[in-house]
Amino acid sequence: MRKLKGLLMSILFLVCTVTLGFNIQLAKSEPTTRVVPDDYEKIQWAVGNASDGDSVFVRAGTYYRP
Numbered sequence: 001m002r003k004l005k006g007l008l009m010s011i012l013f014l015v016c017t018v019t020l021g022f023n024i025q026l027a028k029s030e031p032t033t034r035v036v037p038d039d040y041e042k043i044q045w046a047v048g049n050a051s052d053g054d055s056v057f058v059r060a061g062t063y064y065r066p
Helices: 002-023 043-049
Strands: 033-036 055-058
Touching: 033 043, 043 055
Parallel strands: 033 055
Antiparallel strands: none
16 A cells, blocks of 8 residues: 555656646846836835846936826
């Protein structure tokens, strides 16, 4: 019984490992610069839509809190 349990656990581990290996998708993205007000009207919108590595450039002007 112990051998069967060990065998089943090994098969389950192998199936999960193989399945996870096929589901991994690598995605590359280049950092971008988000410009306020050219790309976004509000600074918070630009910050909220930025990803890791992106820059938010705010042009000179007066911006009001929502």
